[in-house]
Every structure is written in structure tokens, then in C-alpha cells.
Amino acid sequence: MIRRLAAAVAVAGAAAALGGCVAPAPTLSAYESKAARTAHDALSAVETAQLAFTASQQGRLTRQYLGVVLSESEDAFGSVQQTFDSVQPPDAGAADTMRDDLDKLLSDGSDALSQLRIAARRQRTADMAEASRALRPVATGLERFAREHAQ
Amino acid sequence: MKRLLAVALGILTAIGGFVDIGDLVTNALVGARFGLSLAWATLVGVVGICLYAEMSGRVAAVTGRGTFDLVRERLGPRAGLANLVASFLVTALTFGAEIGGVALALQLASDVNYLLWVPMVGLALWLVLWRVKFSVLENVFGLLGLALVVFGVAVWMLHPPWGDLAHQVVAPHKPAGEGLPTYFYYAIALFGAAMTPYEVFFFSSGAVEEHWSAKDIPIARVNVLLGFPLGGLLSLSIAASAALVLLPANVTVDSLGQVGLPVAIAAGKLALAATILGFVAATFGAALETGLSAGYTVAQYFGWQWGKYVRPRQAARFHLVLLLTLIAAVAVVLTTINPVTLTEYSVVFSAIALPLTYLPILVVANDPDYMGDRVNSRWVNALASVFLVVIVVASVAAIPLMIATKAGQ
Amino acid sequence: MSARRGPAGRGPAGREPAGRELFVHLHLLDRQVVDVDGRLVCKVDDLELAMDERGPYVTAILVGPRALGPRLGGRLGRWWAAIATRLLDPGRDPAPRRIDFAQVTDIGSAIKIARRTDELDIAPLEAWVDRHVIGRIPGSTHEGE
Numbered sequence: 001m002i003r004r005l006a007a008a009v010a011v012a013g014a015a016a017a018l019g020g021c022v023a024p025a026p027t028l029s030a031y032e033s034k035a036a037r038t039a040h041d042a043l044s045a046v047e048t049a050q051l052a053f054t055a056s057q058q059g060r061l062t063r064q065y066l067g068v069v070l071s072e073s074e075d076a077f078g079s080v081q082q083t084f085d086s087v088q089p090p091d092a093g094a095a096d097t098m099r100d101d102l103d104k105l106l107s108d109g110s111d112a113l114s115q116l117r118i119a120a121r122r123q124r125t126a127d128m129a130e131a132s133r134a135l136r137p138v139a140t141g142l143e144r145f146a147r148e149h150a151q
Numbered sequence: 152m153k154r155l156l157a158v159a160l161g162i163l164t165a166i167g168g169f170v171d172i173g174d175l176v177t178n179a180l181v182g183a184r185f186g187l188s189l190a191w192a193t194l195v196g197v198v199g200i201c202l203y204a205e206m207s208g209r210v211a212a213v214t215g216r217g218t219f220d221l222v223r224e225r226l227g228p229r230a231g232l233a234n235l236v237a238s239f240l241v242t243a244l245t246f247g248a249e250i251g252g253v254a255l256a257l258q259l260a261s262d263v264n265y266l267l268w269v270p271m272v273g274l275a276l277w278l279v280l281w282r283v284k285f286s287v288l289e290n291v292f293g294l295l296g297l298a299l300v301v302f303g304v305a306v307w308m309l310h311p312p313w314g315d316l317a318h319q320v321v322a323p324h325k326p327a328g329e330g331l332p333t334y335f336y337y338a339i340a341l342f343g344a345a346m347t348p349y350e351v352f353f354f355s356s357g358a359v360e361e362h363w364s365a366k367d368i369p370i371a372r373v374n375v376l377l378g379f380p381l382g383g384l385l386s387l388s389i390a391a392s393a394a395l396v397l398l399p400a401n402v403t404v405d406s407l408g409q410v411g412l413p414v415a416i417a418a419g420k421l422a423l424a425a426t427i428l429g430f431v432a433a434t435f436g437a438a439l440e441t442g443l444s445a446g447y448t449v450a451q452y453f454g455w456q457w458g459k460y461v462r463p464r465q466a467a468r469f470h471l472v473l474l475l476t477l478i479a480a481v482a483v484v485l486t487t488i489n490p491v492t493l494t495e496y497s498v499v500f501s502a503i504a505l506p507l508t509y510l511p512i513l514v515v516a517n518d519p520d521y522m523g524d525r526v527n528s529r530w531v532n533a534l535a536s537v538f539l540v541v542i543v544v545a546s547v548a549a550i551p552l553m554i555a556t557k558a559g560q
Numbered sequence: 561m562s563a564r565r566g567p568a569g570r571g572p573a574g575r576e577p578a579g580r581e582l583f584v585h586l587h588l589l590d591r592q593v594v595d596v597d598g599r600l601v602c603k604v605d606d607l608e609l610a611m612d613e614r615g616p617y618v619t620a621i622l623v624g625p626r627a628l629g630p631r632l633g634g635r636l637g638r639w640w641a642a643i644a645t646r647l648l649d650p651g652r653d654p655a656p657r658r659i660d661f662a663q664v665t666d667i668g669s670a671i672k673i674a675r676r677t678d679e680l681d682i683a684p685l686e687a688w689v690d691r692h693v694i695g696r697i698p699g700s701t702h703e704g705e
Contacts, residue, residue, distance in 0.1 A: 037560075044403040051400055051412055060419045064262035065427075069408040076405060143401065150328070214669035216592060223603065224590045228631045231590070282699055454592050454603030455686065456677070463700045465599070467690035470700075474693075521669050 028090050029151065035098050036149035038084040039105070043142040045077035046109055046135050049116055053132045056120070063123070070117040077113055081106045102145060109138040158370055164293025165378020170385050171437030172252030173245065173344040173498040175430065176491055178386045179410040181337050182393030183403055185326055187319035190387055192338040196345025197383035199538045201375050203346075203509050204354045206516045206527065206535070208371045211358035213525045214515075218355040219451035221521075222511045234507045235452045239445055241497070241504045242349045246441040247480040248497040250276070251490025252434035255407040260427045266485065273481040276438055280473055285360045285459040292436025298429035303388040305417035309395045316391060336552040336559050339545045340495065343502030345383065346542075351508055352444040356451075360458050365525065392417070405491055442480075446473040495558065503549045505542045513539060587667060593621060593659065594670040595677045601659075602682060604671065606631055608658060620658040621671070623682045627656035657682040 052069040055061045061069075084102065089095040112134040119127035181189050207218050214221075219238075223231035253272045254265035261268075279288055325334045354375075363371065393404065396413035404410060407430065415423040443459075450457035450469040457469040484490060513535050516527045527535065553559075593601040605627035608620035629641025645654050659673060659680060666672040677683075694700050 040401075041403070043401050044405075047400045047402045048409055048412070051396070051402065051416065052408075055412070055416045060415045060423070062420060062423060065259050065408065065411070065415070065423060067262045068259050069406075069412065072406045072408055216669055220592055224592075228590060228605075228628055229633060232632065281697070282702070452603075454600060454605075455683075456600040461599070462702060463697070464690055464695050467694040468686050470694050471689050 028092050028095055031087065031090055031095050032098060032149050033151055034084070034087055035102050036146050036151070038080055039102060039142045039146035039149070041080045042077055042106060042109060043139060043146060045073045045080065046113070046139045046142065048076075049073040049113055050132060050135060050139065053116065053120075053128060057125075057129075063120075066120055067117075070113070070120050074110075074113045074117050077106075077109060081110060098149070105138055105141045105145065109135065109142070112138060158373055160290060160294075161370060161374035162378045162381070163297060164290050165374045166293075166381045166385065167296030167299070167433070168289070168293040168436055168440070169379055169382020170296060170299055170389075170429075170433045171245075171344075171347070171440075172248050172434045172490075172494050173347060173501070174386045175252070175389060175407070175410055175433070176404070176494045177337075177340050177344040177498050178389040179393040179397070180404040180495075181341060182390030183397035183409075185329065185334065185337065186394040186398055187316055187387070187391060188323045188326060189334070189338055189341055190320040190390065191323050192341035193345055193383055193386050193390070195541065196342045197380055197386075198534075199342075199542070200346045200350060201379050202531065202535055202538060203351055203512055204379065205372055205375045206531070207351045207355035207512050208358050208363070208375065209368055209525060210512065210515055210522065211355040212363040212368050212371065213365055213523065214521050215359060216521075217359055217447055217451045217457075218352050218508065218512060219448045220454075221515045222508070223452050225511045225514055231452060234511075235448060237504050238348060238352075238507055239448050241500045242352070242441055242445045242448065243476055243480055244483075244493070244500060245347060245349055245497045246438060246445060246476065247483040248490060248494040249434050249438035249441055250480055251484045251493055252407065253431060253438060254484070255490055256427055256430035256434060259408055259411065259430070265490070266487065269481060269484050272435075272438075273477055276435070276442060277474065277477055279439060280442060280459075280477075281463065281470070285357070288436075288439050289357065292432050292439065295432030296429055296436055298425040299385055299389075299433060301414050301418065301422045301425045301429065302385060302392050305414040305422065306388050306391045306395065308417045309392070309413075311391070311395050316394075319394075330556070332552050333556045333559055335548065336499075336556045339502045339549050339552065340498045340559070342541075342545050343498040343500075343505070343549075345386065346505060347498070347501045348504055348508040349441045349444040349501075351512065352447050353440040356443070356447040356458070360460050362460070368525070405489075407491065442473055442477055445476040446470075499549055499553060499558075503546050506539070506546050509539065509542055588618070588621075588671070591667075592670045593623075594672050596665075596672070596674055597676060599677050601673065601677050601680070603628075606656065608661075618661050620661050621664075622656040622658050624657045624684075626654060 049070055052061060052066055052073070056063075056066045084106070089099050112131050116128055116131035116135070119125075119131055178193070210221065211217060219235065222234055225231075226234060250269065250272055251265070254268035257263070257268045257272070258265040325331060358367075358371065389410070392413035393410070396416055397404065397409065402409060411423060411426045411430070414426045446469050447457055449455075449472045450466070453468075455468045456466045458466060463470045484493070513527075513532075515521055516535075517532065519526050588604050588607060591604050593604060595601050602621075602623045604621050605624060606622040607618050608622055609616045610619045611617075625644030626641045629637040629639075629644070631637065632640055659675075659682065663673040663675050664671060665674050
């Protein structure tokens with residue numbers, strides 16, 4: 001009984017752990033779905049940062065809270081980006097186009113998020129506004145990408 | 152008057168103590184992804200916890216025996232031990248998640264990395280478990296947890312389309328773009344968050360700690376039947392605030408900072424401060440409850456003296472289990488595993504472990520040998536049996552759904 | 561199985577004629593034992609039985625890993641009992657600790673005995689933990705509620 005239970009827990013744990021990893025994408029459609037998923041998750045991080053920035057502009061957020069939320073968004077964005085970069089794209093032109101499009105958005109987003117975090121921690125309001133503006137086209141692009149490649 | 156005050160206090164702590172890291176994260180996460188279309192799962196969970204917490208409290212008041220004491224008596228040593236191992240692991244996992252939650256909340260207040268807070272949180276927890284009276288620790292954190300009412304205020308201030316929200320609750324509809332397995336996976340998570348097994352261990356053992364007798368049953372019943380549903384309303388308001396602010400912004404919740412964001416946006420800095428206070432109190436209180444519950448389960452299985460109503464030296468093995476569980480839980484959080492991820496798993500594993508706790512309670516609550524004329528009434532049994540089916544279905548479905556949805560992705 | 565409850569330690573001749581009929585599985589095994597002050601003592605891990613012309617009757621409550629181990633059964637049970645013997649009672653008689661059934665005063669949702677926990681030498685682990693860990697932490701004797 002105990003052994004069986006332990007085995008079940010171990011299997012569940014292993015399955016959960018594997019679920020978090022990213023296997024190399026074998027087919028174009030699997031790659032596309034991964035790309036869409038990446039855009040969706042990256043968009044969430046960008047929008048979180050934007051919400052926090054707007055709230056702080058209106059004096060609704062403490063400096064500490066803003067700092068934490070921005071750092072977490074940056075980290076989340078970074079890990080999404082890294083996961084996508086580690087996926088081997090299938091040998092097809094469509095996959096390369098997809099990858100180039102998304103890569104551009106991800107690196108723009110990453111830069112802008114870092115700028116936003118740095119400006120916030122230095123309490124430079126003008127720089128924050130500029131970084132936030134730079135995030136807007138990234139958000140639009142990610143949203144469109146996620147929509148177009150959703151299956 | 153004094154009696155009325157005691158009843159009021161009990162209800163308030165039940166509300167404030169209802170929400171823990173599992174409720175905070177799961178409700179915000181689900182609200183931001185599914186709106187209020189899964190509110191039914193929380194509501195079902197609240198009815199279930201009311202039913203079974205009342206039962207376990209009544210059993211403890213009449214017999215003076217904690218839940219796990221009776222689990223072993225009913226299941227025998229072998230199945231009882233298997234149950235103990237599973238229940239203890241789930242409770243310890245939840246304990247770790249709560250500790251991580253306190254540290255994350257302190258990070259939000261201080262901008263100091265949560266990992267630096269973890270050892271200090273562990274030390275503070277141990278000091279409270281070692282020195283502070285049971286009634287004090289139960290009441291203080293329950294009352295401070297009431298600060299989370301700001302989520303309700305925030306929902307109000309966001310001027311939501313009430314009719315639309317109500318429609319989502321009463322006529323649930325899976326959002327387009329989400330798969331049915333994912334939808335039900337999160338239904339189970341919400342269910343597990345509302346009905347976490349430790350709440351029953353804590354509630355029944357707390358009754359013994361506070362020397363309840365049969366005459367305390369009506370008060371306990373009022374606490375449960377008013378306090379828990381109002382606590383459930385708090386859970387729903389967390390989901391609603393996320394549904395109103397985060398869902399339209401395409402934000403999916405993966406951090407505690409995001410959970411509090413809607414309150415700040417709706418109600419400003421002061422409300423945000425209350426939110427953080429509520430986060431700290433709710434998670435710290437729940438950490439105390441889960442830690443104690445881990446100790447209660449082990450001590451009750453083996454028949455050791457347990458509880459804070461005796462001196463620590465008179466319950467040495469119980470206090471040793473508390474200490475070791477605390478150290479293990481702190482160590483798990485210090486591995487830098489994301490506490491939010493830990494929380495997500497803890498609520499699902501709670502749902503899986505539910506039948507282990509709830510079935511023995513139902514059996515004992517029906518045994519006139521223990522309960523005399525305080526056995527379950529017929530309608531309680533009818534309702535409890537229906538719930539047992541729900542609990543078993545959720546428990547059995549949880550792991551396949553977890554695998555199929557890659558834990559809700 | 562059922563067994564009559566009879567005061568142990570005395571010969572069959574000294575036993576009360578009206579020993580209570582009990583189902584040991586339902587009424588005794590795995591039940592909590594509580595001392596004369598209401599403190600929790602142990603679980604009924606196993607029972608010691610004796611036979612007379614009227615059938616079996618209970619002579620003692622057996623306590624501790626060496627009583628519980630065999631009831632757990634299998635490798636786990638053997639391992640359980642062996643570890644306890646080696647760690648806690650090296651060199652001691654490997655028979656489980658016992659509480660004479662004559663001490664039992666009441667059988668209800670708990671089993672009440674007429675002695676105090678500290679008078680019974682049945683929990684070596686508790687004593688060890690108290691002496692070496694918990695008793696050494698400042699504040700370990702402050703009042704409970």
C-alpha cells in the first residue's frame with residue numbers, strides 16, 4: 001500500500017517535472033504552438049509591467065512593490081525567452097520566419113523591460129515613461145503573433 | 152455579552168483564517184484566466200469544508216479525540232500509516248508553500264529578496280509555536296487576515312458590470328481558447344484550495360486544545376457556517392479582482408505581486424498596504440496551522456501527548472516533530488523552488504489526499520458508540536455522501552488531468 | 561475476535577466473575593490510552609491475552625514499536641521493531657512494554673488508566689527526546705494553557 005502510494009507520488013512528481021521542461025520541437029505545427037505559447041507568456045510579463053508602471057504613475061504603488069513586480073516581470077520574460085531559444089526549430093522556411101519574428105519581439109521586450117526596471121529603481125520618471133512607450137509595440141506585436149499562430 | 156463577543160471573535164477569525172497562500176494564488180490565477188466561470192468550484196469547496204469541519208469539530212468536542220487518532224482506530228495500523236504518510240507529506244508541502252508565501256509577502260513590502268526572509272520566517276514561526284498560547288496565535292492572525300477584505304473593496308471600486316459577473320457565476324461557461332481538461336484541472340485546484348485537509352486536522356485538534364465539550368458545539372457550528380462562507384466570499388473577491396483587471400490585460404498570474412496589483416490599481420497605496428498585511432497574516436497564520444497539523448497527525452497516530460495546552464517538555468516528541476518539519480519545510484523553500492509553483496502543486500495534492508481524511512471522519516461521525524445522540528442527522532449524511540463522491544472523483548481525476556494538461560499550461 | 565476483559569496479574573481464581581465481553585478489534589486495539597490526569601499516554605498497539613477455561617481474556621496493553629511492528633506486518637513491520645530495539649533499548653529484553661490491564665478504569669472513546677504517565681516506563685523515546693532535545697531549549701517548562 002505504502003509502496004504503491006510512493007510509486008504513484010513519484011510518477012506524478014516526475015510527470016510534473018517533465019511537464020516543465022521543453023523537448024525539441026519535432027514538427028512545424030508543434031513548433032508553431034510553442035511559439036504562440038511563448039508569445040502569450042511574454043505578453044503577460046510585459047502587460048504586468050505596464051500595469052505596475054501605470055499604477056505607480058498615479059501614485060497607487062509603493063516603490064518597493066513596483067520594484068519587485070518589475071523585477072519579477074523581467075525574470076519571467078527572460079525565462080520565457082530562454083526556453084524558446086533553446087528549442088530546435090524544424091528544418092523549414094516557415095519555422096525560421098516565425099523564429100525571426102518572435103526573436104525580434106522578445107529581444108526588444110527584454111531591453112525595454114530592463115530599462116523600465118533600471119529607471120524605476122533609480123526613480124527616473126521620464127526614463128520609465130520612455131521604456132513603457134517602447135514596450136507598447138512589443139505588446140501589440142506579441143498579441144498579434146499569439147493570435148495569428150494560435151491553433 | 153461576553154458570549155456574544157466570543158462568537159463574533161470566532162466568526163471573524165474563521166473568515167480571516169480561511170484564506171491561505173493556496174487560496175490567494177489559485178483564485179487570482181483562475182480569475183485572470185477563466186474570469187468567474189470557475190466560481191462554482193470555490194462555492195462547492197466551501198460547502199464541503201463547512202460540512203466536514205463541523206463534523207470533525209463535533210467529533211472532537213464529544214469524544215475529545217483528534218481526527219488522526221480516529222483515523223488509525225478506524226483504518227487499523229497499516230492503512231492508517233499509509234494515510235499518515237500521505238497526509239503528512241501533503242501538509243508539509245503546504246507548510247513549505249505558506250512559508251514561501253510569508254517570505255514573498257515580506258519581499259513585496261521591503262524589496263528584499265524573499266530567500267533572505269525565509270530563515271527569519273522560520274525562526275519567527277518556531278518562536279510562536281514554542282511560546283505563544285494557542286488561543287492567541289489562532290485569534291491574532293485570523294483577525295489580521297481580515298485585512299484581505301480590501302479585495303472586496305477593490306472589486307466594489309472597480310465598478311464592475313455586476314450582472315455580467317453574476318451571470319458568469321450562475322451560468323458557467325468555459326472561455327474559448329481554454330481546453331476542457333485545463334478547465335477541470337483548475338476546478339480541482341480551487342476545490343483543493345478551499346478544502347485543504349490540514350484545515351480539518353487543525354479545526355478538530357484545536358477543539359481539543361481549547362477543551363471543547365458538547366455544549367460548545369452550537370458556537371462551533373455558527374463559526375463554521377458563517378465564517379467559512381464569508382471566507383469563501385473573500386476568495387471569490389480575489390478571483391473577481393483578477394478577472395476585472397488582469398484578464399483584460401492578458402496577464403496570467405505567476406507571482407504574488409500580480410495578485411495584489413488589482414487592489415493597488417483600484418484603491419491605491421493604503422489599500423495595498425492592507426493587502427500586504429493581509430498576505431503576511433494569512434500566510435503566517437496558515438503556516439502555524441499547517442505546522443501544528445503536521446505535528447498533530449503524527450502524534451495522534453502514535454498516541455503521543457500533543458498540543459500546546461501542556462508544557463513542551465510534556466509533549467517532547469510532538470515538539471520535536473514540529474521542529475523537524477519546520478526545518479525540512481524551510482529547507483525545501485531555500486532550494487529556490489518558486490513558492491508559487493510549490494503552492495500550485497500543494498493545492499492539487501491536497502485535492503488528491505482529501506478522501507483519506509474525509510472518509511474516516513464521516514464514518515466516525517455516524518458511530519453511536521463514540522457520538523451517542525450526536526451522530527450525523529439524516530440530511531447531513533445525505534449531503535456528506537454526495538460530497539464524498541465529489542471528493543473521490545476529484546481525487547482520482549487530479550493526476551491524469553495534471554499529466555494531460557502539463558499541470559495546467 | 562472477542563475476549564473477556566479480566567483483571568490480570570492475578571490468578572483466574574481472583575478474577576471478577578463479570579468480566580466485560582469486548583470486541584478487541586472494535587473496542588481496544590488502536591485506541592488512545594489516557595492517564596489519571598487526562599494526559600495522553602499511548603495507543604493500544606497490541607494486547608496480551610491469556611486463556612482460561614472460559615476462553616481468552618486480556619491481561620495487558622502492549623505499547624511501542626515492538627508491539628506495533630508485528631501488527632504492521634511485512635518487511636516494514638520487522639524493520640520498525642528492529643530499529644526501535646537497537647536505538648532505544650540496546651541490550652534490553654526485546655519484549656514490548658506493557659501496561660497491566662488491572663490498571664484500566666474505563667473503556668470509552670479513550671481507555672483510562674489509574675496511573676500517571678511518568679510512573680509508567682513505557683515511552684523511552686519521549687524520555688530521550690525530552691532529555692536531549694526539548695528539555696534543553698530555554699522555555700521548555702513554561703505553562704501550557
